[in-house]
Amino acid sequence: MPDQLLFAIEVTLNGLMAGVLYALVALGFVLIFKASGIFNYAQGVMALFAALTLVGIMEGQVPFSHLINAIFGTDVHHFAWEVPALLAILLTMTVMVALAWLVNTLIFRHLVGQEPIILFMATIGLAYFLEGFGDIMWGSDIKTLDVGLPQGLNESIDEFTFNLFGYGFFIDNLDIVATIIAAILVAALVAFSQYTKQGRALRAVADDHQAALSVGISLSFIWVLVWSIAGFVALVAGIMWGAKSGVQFSLSLIALKALPVLMLGGFTSIPGAIVGGLIIGVGEKLFEFLVGPLVGGATENWFAYVLALIFLVFRPQGLFGEKIIERV
Amino acid sequence: MLDASEGYVTPDGRQIGGVMMEMRNITLRFGGVVAIKDISFDIREGEIRAIIGPNGAGKSSMLNVISGFYNPQEGEVWFRGAKRPPMKPFQVARQGIARTFQNIALFEGMTVLDNVMTGRLTQMRSSIWAQALWWGSAEREETENRAHVERVIDFLEIQSIRKTPVGRLPYGLKKRVELARALAAEPKLLLLDEPMAGMNVEEKEDMSRFILDVNDEFGTTIALIEHDMGVVMDLSDRVVVMDYGKKIGDGTPDEVRKNQAVIDAYLGVAHD
Numbered sequence: 001m002p003d004q005l006l007f008a009i010e011v012t013l014n015g016l017m018a019g020v021l022y023a024l025v026a027l028g029f030v031l032i033f034k035a036s037g038i039f040n041y042a043q044g045v046m047a048l049f050a051a052l053t054l055v056g057i058m059e060g061q062v063p064f065s066h067l068i069n070a071i072f073g074t075d076v077h078h079f080a081w082e083v084p085a086l087l088a089i090l091l092t093m094t095v096m097v098a099l100a101w102l103v104n105t106l107i108f109r110h111l112v113g114q115e116p117i118i119l120f121m122a123t124i125g126l127a128y129f130l131e132g133f134g135d136i137m138w139g140s141d142i143k144t145l146d147v148g149l150p151q152g153l154n155e156s157i158d159e160f161t162f163n164l165f166g167y168g169f170f171i172d173n174l175d176i177v178a179t180i181i182a183a184i185l186v187a188a189l190v191a192f193s194q195y196t197k198q199g200r201a202l203r204a205v206a207d208d209h210q211a212a213l214s215v216g217i218s219l220s221f222i223w224v225l226v227w228s229i230a231g232f233v234a235l236v237a238g239i240m241w242g243a244k245s246g247v248q249f250s251l252s253l254i255a256l257k258a259l260p261v262l263m264l265g266g267f268t269s270i271p272g273a274i275v276g277g278l279i280i281g282v283g284e285k286l287f288e289f290l291v292g293p294l295v296g297g298a299t300e301n302w303f304a305y306v307l308a309l310i311f312l313v314f315r316p317q318g319l320f321g322e323k324i325i326e327r328v
Numbered sequence: 329m330l331d332a333s334e335g336y337v338t339p340d341g342r343q344i345g346g347v348m349m350e351m352r353n354i355t356l357r358f359g360g361v362v363a364i365k366d367i368s369f370d371i372r373e374g375e376i377r378a379i380i381g382p383n384g385a386g387k388s389s390m391l392n393v394i395s396g397f398y399n400p401q402e403g404e405v406w407f408r409g410a411k412r413p414p415m416k417p418f419q420v421a422r423q424g425i426a427r428t429f430q431n432i433a434l435f436e437g438m439t440v441l442d443n444v445m446t447g448r449l450t451q452m453r454s455s456i457w458a459q460a461l462w463w464g465s466a467e468r469e470e471t472e473n474r475a476h477v478e479r480v481i482d483f484l485e486i487q488s489i490r491k492t493p494v495g496r497l498p499y500g501l502k503k504r505v506e507l508a509r510a511l512a513a514e515p516k517l518l519l520l521d522e523p524m525a526g527m528n529v530e531e532k533e534d535m536s537r538f539i540l541d542v543n544d545e546f547g548t549t550i551a552l553i554e555h556d557m558g559v560v561m562d563l564s565d566r567v568v569v570m571d572y573g574k575k576i577g578d579g580t581p582d583e584v585r586k587n588q589a590v591i592d593a594y595l596g597v598a599h600d
């Protein structure tokens with residue numbers, strides 16, 4: 001096989017793996033948007049907050065230690081224990097559910113029926129609050145996150161492809177694990193929404209509030225549920241990106257990667273988020289590979305947005321959205 | 329005969345039981361508008377109870393009070409012998425009170441089958457964890473609910489549109505699907521807001537037959553709003569008549585028909 005083609009295949013594989021993670025983050029948006037009409041600007045910060053909390057719990061950090069030390073003149077930083085990764089993940093998930101409950105009870109329950117722009121503004125407020133709150137709770141220094149996921153070159157694939165093509169594909173173990181977990185999660189979310197009672201209730205709330213109430217669905221419960229699921233998605237995304245590039249502010253920017261995915265797939269479509277994620281993942285990697293060298297590289301920063309923009313002009317409802325027809 | 333607290337027997341020989349739902353001195357205001365003014369009436373076990381009156385009389389408001397969508401400023405709601413605290417609509421639904429809406433509220437993006445399945449939500453007991461992991465009871469429950477829903481679908485003769493997204497159905501069928509969803513909950517009390525509005529004669533006859541069959545076969549207590557006098561007289565055991573938020577008549581169709589205030593309200597004003 002010609003080298004160019006082999007490179008392209010390798011790039012495509014890497015793109016697909018990135019795409020699954022984009023799809024996962026995008027799903028976090030879609031679920032909340034469908035069920036409550038809220039575009040959750042804070043999704044990325046939630047991932048950062050989840051990762052910070054996970055690291056903090058694992059390392060036995062005392063939450064709010066700066067604040068405590070400043071007020072009481074103490075000098076506490078760490079408890080005398082460390083928490084195993086799995087337990088810490090469970091505890092972090094509990095924190096994310098509590099956060100979901102607080103967000104609904106303190107903010108969004110009072111904004112039912114408001115204009116979408118007001119709900120959006122509230123999530124901007126939430127994002128900045130959560131960012132600051134995360135800093136105060138866990139400190140603002142860059143942290144490393146190691147939950148024991150395998151990292152580095154996958155040697156079997158390298159060897160296998162080398163024997164087959166005379167060129168070994170470079171595929172990172174972490175990417176493989178992330179892809180598998182994200183794919184399982186995406187499948188689980190789809191199955192949950194299609195086949196379970198709560199999933200049906202969730203779709204019902206997304207479709208018509210009044211009708212949902214009349215069949216005995218508690219809107220508050222569903223909203224807490226979707227924010228919890230979004231918290232869970234944020235946690236998984238936080239673990240993957242945190243393990244790769246450390247836990248720091250830039251982690252919250254992964255949400256920006258989900259935006260073009262949503263523009264492509266439609267804000268309310270679950271299959272749209274999945275296919276959109278894959279298209280953007282593969283598209284941006286291939287584009288960088290093929291066109292990047294001609295224009296001086298760094299196309300990954302803008303390719304997804306330009307693609308989404310072109311898409312918006314021709315198909316504003318997204319890949320799977322119903323055609324929007326103005327009723328007159 | 330209506331005074332007997334143990335119920336009464338209808339002209340067609342059905343035994344009506346004691347009081348299931350009682351509204352006591354209900355007053356409901358929207359800002360300056362008084363939608364319901366100091367109204368009391370009861371609904372008995374097994375009965376078909378109608379609420380009639382001109383447009384804007386407050387009929388839908390009354391149904392919304394019963395189903396918890398509106399909370400009245402004054403008055404008490406008694407259900408099965410207990411005073412009901414202010415409740416959210418979903419809590420009322422879980423007590424076994426199902427309803428349809430005057431303007432139809434269906435899940436337009438879902439199929440007929442899925443819509444009717446949502447009616448079973450109040451009957452589903454398995455926890456979110458069992459559901460999420462598709463554990464033991466969750467699967468059995470889903471199968472049982474499916475079977476029940478299929479019976480309701482057969483009963484209302486909508487088998488042929490089971491898999492059709494509701495948004496594509498014509499108006500008359502939507503009304504029927506909405507009834508199916510309410511029936512799927514196996515309600516003790518079924519509230520129907522103008523179930524025959526906007527239907528042609530044939531559709532009205534079908535709907536009347538379904539309402540009578542539901543009451544007859546399942547013993548479901550039904551409260552319905554309708555402003556076609558003829559239909560109401562044929563269907564209902566007792567009728568409440570409202571006008572401008574006030575109750576102006578209450579009794580059997582025959583009694584109500586002879587009531588002078590009712591005749592005036594219907595003849596004197598061109599409400600309709």
Ligand SMILES: Nc1ncnc2c1ncn2[C@@H]1O[C@H](COP(=O)(O)OP(=O)(O)O)[C@@H](O)[C@H]1O
Nearest residue numbers: 358361363381382383384385386387388389390
């Ligand atoms: N949600 C509401 N907000 C304000 N006014 C309302 C509302 N619902 C009903 N009303 C008013 O209450 C009165 C009774 O309305 P309604 O109960 O719908 O009458 P009906 O069903 O008998 O036609 C009307 O004047 C209507 O405008």
Ligand SMILES: [Mg+2]
Nearest residue numbers: 387388389430
């Ligand atoms: Mg009405």
